Amino acid sequence: MKLKNVTQAAGFLFLRICVTAAILALVVILADIVTKGIGVISWEFLTTMPKNGMTQGGILPAIVGTFLVTVITALLAIPLGMGCAIYLNEYASDTKLTRLIRMSIRNLSGVPSIVYGLFGVILFVQLMNLGTCVLSAGMTLGLMTLPWTITASEEALKNVPRSYREGALALGATKWQTIRTNVLPYAIPGMLTGTILGLSRAAGETAPILFTGAAFYLPFLPKSLFSQFMALPYHLYVMSTQHHAISKVRPIAYGTALVLITMVFAMNLVAVIARYRLRKIKME
Amino acid sequence: MKNAKINVSKFNFYYGDSRVLKDITIDIPENRVTGIIGPSGCGKSTFLRSLNRMNDVILGSRAEGSVMLDGRDIYGRDVDVAGLRRKVGMVFQKSNPFPKSVFENVAYGLRIDGIKDKYFIEERVERSLRDAALWSEVKDRLRDNAFELSGGQQQRLCIARALAIEPEILLMDEPASALDPTATLKIEELIQELKKKYTIIIVTHNMQQAARVSDLTAFFMLGELVEYDITSIIFTKPSKKLTEDYITGRFG
């Protein structure tokens, strides 16, 4: 009897250590970046061009570049993801074709991001002849984000009660009228919330943009969607491994890392708050 | 039967491989209340939902036989299902107002029909709410969210919503099963009013309710129509032993 309890105590201690380790990982990561990055952050750092071979100055073009690319990603991934989710949740019946679509989505979410990069090089840069630019990189990330936006959108559609659909159909609404007037208005907020999480991941990705448009060093803002651009994650990679004076630019690397995770977390936070509020509205 | 609005003949309905309605043949008269009773799982709701093809949405379902509405088979080819449902309104077991205002709930059917005329819509909404005996209670709350109404009011709102598109037939699937006695009474009185203009078919689990509101009563069991007659006959001298057993409460 006694041994049983000792084993249990030891076991639970082990589990507690596991959770602590996971939490500690995050604490260490954040603490290191925040403490060493915060000193670098200034108005100037955020709003000026890099100078002197990126050993001085700010990271404005990287911020703008990441913003622009994320907009393109959103423009591609949100409508296509919603459309696919609408098909799956509203139209599709349980056929072989539907199962094939679902299998494809699951597999796409497991395709390595660098492979999306390879696909983007062939499809956008070469076949569509867009060259390496904001558009190519954004669309590559958009394709990568698609499985996440589909899953999030379908989740939101599932949360709309069946009675809304039945009620509208019983009043003689056609399928599309039902979806447009009595399903989508209640699903779109949830769809967008889930999508933001996917976009925040896309914004932090580096591998897919390496060959589709990200530039090593451009001390000016992208002139159009057909220009190359600097991006925060790629800039961090460059500053920490590729720069000729790595130890000299380490503070800039820390500053970039801090800006990047702040941006990603801010997007996550917006999504979490929105989700919380949506849930509250639904309960009322 | 004279003045039959709906003639159902040899109607079978399947969910996948299971046959849930078996050779149903029944004529439903115009401007009468036809009650459908039977133990749960007897197919009465499925039958009701066959009359406006609401079962179409269920995957793997299949209908056989014919349902003639004013002499035309609603399962025929090229039938406009949306048009059929505008002619055959439905009120569900659990009231299902949309998360819109009281006014917009009733106006929904008109708006999806492409009607834009504001005065026409306002007039029709008011008339439908009056017909559903709800107007006096909600006339000052038309902009409120429908969820703020009481359960009984919500169900009458759903009736008003169905009436707004001027159907000829009203299908009611246990419309009072989730309501308290007072709200139930109101719905039952309303049904008596409505039968002057509409052909009503009501599924109910509650035999007293069937006896009170319906002119004719059909008794379903295990997917078959056991007996169908004038309500007083069904409840006083049914011709089938099974019917008698059921109405005297020996099972079900």
Place this chain on the structure above:
Amino acid sequence: MARHAHKEKLIHGLFLLNGLLVVFLLAGIFAVLVKTSIPAFREIPLGQFLFSSVWNPTATFTKPSYGILAMLVSTFMVSVGALAIAIPIGVGAAAYLSDVANRHVREIAKPIVEILAGIPSVVIGFLGIVLVGPMIARIFGLPNGLNALNGAILLAVMALPTIVSLSEDALKSVPRSFQEASLALGATHWQTLVKVKIPAALSGIIAACMLGMGRAVGETMTVLMATGCSIKMPASFLDSVQTMTATIAIELGEVPYNTTHYYALFGIGLVLFIITFFVNMASDIILHKYQRVMK
């Protein structure tokens, strides 16, 4: 014909097309990888590509060599190492959250795990350089800590959220009756967890770990930055390595389009795609079997 029928059919068709897009995308990715790597296999014998550990595409005096074995081994070494760290911690944390923790702890710990999942891989890689690397160098007395161990630790951090949240789902879906039956027989909470719940949730947990494996194999930036970039057969976890993903990331930007070297990099991409495809499929099959059993 009905009023709206044509329009409805058209809209249905458009959504179907949108739904099929993902099938085309997956097939398209595969087709592009195959088509672009075919020219490479005209030049490179498949045996050399898969079984040689010499990758030297830019050799000038000797014949260029395109063997990916060293990278393949490095990829698996780093990924398996990551899972060896992440599985016990992840499953332990999941068990704690689903069975031991009170609501309060759960509400704090779960978002933290989610936040961990949101950290960009390039940031994790950066920390491998500035934090984990120096630590490894100090402990093992190495000139630098950029090696397979570093990569494995970082990938473990990245795989952790997937393993924790999916394992927790699996543990939660074990019917209460199992647990109650065990407790009623006098088993302790711990015995019930280890002998009843974890075995019952095992296929879900395995699926979660396979998914984590798929992620680790395909991860690029972290391993690119933290493992030292040296293509040779690794002898131990303290050797510098270069994974398949890292090779593509480093070299694709520098080779001219449409050379054998360029095509060979797509060949590596194809190998990656095939590996992750089968790992994910396996995880999927395990998960589905498990869901059917649970129902």
